[in-house]
Amino acid sequence: MSDPTGDRAGSYPTALGASSRETITLLGQDLARDVMGNVGFGELAFWLATQRRPEPGEVRVFEAVLAALADHGFTPTAIVTRLTYLSAPDSVQGALAAGLLGGGSRFLGVTEDCGRFLHDVIEGIEGIDGLDAPAESLDGAAFWDGVALDVVRRQREAGAFVPGLGHHVHKDGDPRTPRLFEIAREEGQFGPHLALFEAIGRVHPEVLGKRLPLNGAGVCGAALADLSLPMELLRGFALLARTAGLIGQLAEEIRHPVANEVFLSVDLHNRPVAPDPLPHHT
Template identity: 65%
Template sequence: MGTSDPTTITLLGENLAEDLMGEVSFGELAFRLITRRRPEPGQLKVFEAVLVALADHGFTPTAIASRLTLHSAPESVQGAMAAGLLGGGSRFLGVTEDTATFLAAVLAESAEPADERGWDELARTAVRRRREAGELVPGLGHPVHEQQDPRTPVLIRLARESGTYGSHLALFEAIGRVAPGALGRRLPLNGAGVCGAALADLGLPAEILRGCALLARAAGLLGHIAEEMRQPIAGEVYRAVDRNAEYVDPDA
């Protein structure tokens, strides 16, 4: 993928200093590193929109972990970054990969529907099977955005406008339409899920998509770390938890 000698650095077959620096965005380089192909303009637009969508979501557990780690080890920025990234799992960030994997499995078992009614029926069957298996449908619901995740319609619109809207997003939208009837309650399509569907439509393999989410969140975590250095809050978080925790005698 890359190599170097005393005078040059070569990456993806190109001279890093002369051909890439100042010529391509970081998003384009990341896309090329992952896929080994140049993105079309529409693909790059959606890919970079996903990175922006997943960069930060406030005082989440990943951000808290980074800030507390920096408070404990202020000399270790790398430790603070790593602490936040390690929290990318099934509840935060990992949903991007989980949704893409789920959608790809459904699509692999069925022919692509010809119309919206067909997509809805396919989605209804997929949701029912998940319920029967006692599993949640990835990409549904959000702890803050209970009515609509503001990222979802924007990413869907960008995908349509850029010509990258495909079967994964079509199925994901259908799941959003049928979920209230199938589940008996309304759960919005969340941003992490729509990011997974959009990336899958770009042709990125599902098993790498958690890495894409972590790539995006790394920028947000670095921002939290920089803010923590300027305006520390982790000490207050630590003291608030420590002073308000209720001790329970294990032998009582």
Template identity: 35%
Template structure:
């Protein structure tokens, strides 16, 4: 069976002009549109509203920096090993944007979609989902934080931003709050909505499919990782991290004399 020939709507060029979708890069975008505006239109295929921009900017700022998390540590260590390859160091950090850190809004958004479309109603769906996760002792995506208790201040602010936008229907935010009640009931105590839970709801409100949401985390986190590399160039920590691990994680095997290879050079 013959497949249709692939097409693209994203970009084209000729001898004198370049186009992002239908917009002339030089005449219509450069100096006239912000990065967020052009990024949103490239990803979604539609011009952003003021509410779209407010939410995307808030999301991108929230996700950009998380300190010495696994992604930042990976980027710094790879940069220490290959300082000529900044993009490789950033790429290594981006590989850690997944279902445990930074990228958890994707799985939370899937749950919100399930709650909003359950034939038995959102309250019943939320209780069922929360009870299932509790029974399996699985982490509920979008909930809980080891530092922020009883609430994640980032989530509170993000939801406040959504509540203040008149163009937002609030269906995804409402589903998140219904799920939060189910999670609290299943746990028998209050469990915070974390930042990625709020982000799942906000991106859902502006029509971002859950399959694409993690991409916003990747874009934002790339900027944060470049900042970590810039700091690594001035205040290097990669070698310190390596030495710390080498010192604090003991060898417990049965090697002759328990000798450790030197980390002064290549092993």
């Protein structure tokens, strides 16, 4: 029988955490001496995902995104977390997991959807019809307005929504959006994804005939994309932020429980109706 601590024929390289009897290393740093007490959690999360230590301006934008997505009140993710805790108070991990599993196309997933959408447009920018602006004008509002008009028209013709456009509550403007634009500009992190998203906000009424707000989840996706974070992980960062919010929901549920009232409000008001069978196909 082989010794699990002895030499192995193969190896599993990692630049992340590794342990010996004396030390723990993380990202090439001594965890206890160099990281603990010296690196904030937001900075560390960015560093873990990119394996490069972020600049202070990148950290500020990244942490602003985490703050923007942490908690939105009694959303389905928060309610299911509280209800799961009501059902299984011995399983905090189950309650948190239940809430995170609800991070999909309507809640939290918009961050990923918008970031990917903008990224795909920018990747194919040379193929957009009717745009012959010189390269030096790529930062200009007129250029991005032209790109945005083309994109919104294409989405409308396809009968598809523009990710990040519209909000069910903040119909007159999501307060997170201009603030994140402002922070990104202050820190020199306002890149093409944010520029295109901002332009969509300016020009979409010309195509849609009405003005919709640029929502916070969408602007977060644009900001994360401008930080060059992996597209495949954008929803992961939204879930990272929401984990903190769900812990807050559980902490409040313990002190001031409402989950049982939510449960009873449904259970005591159910109304029996006749079965509505699905069509039977032969």
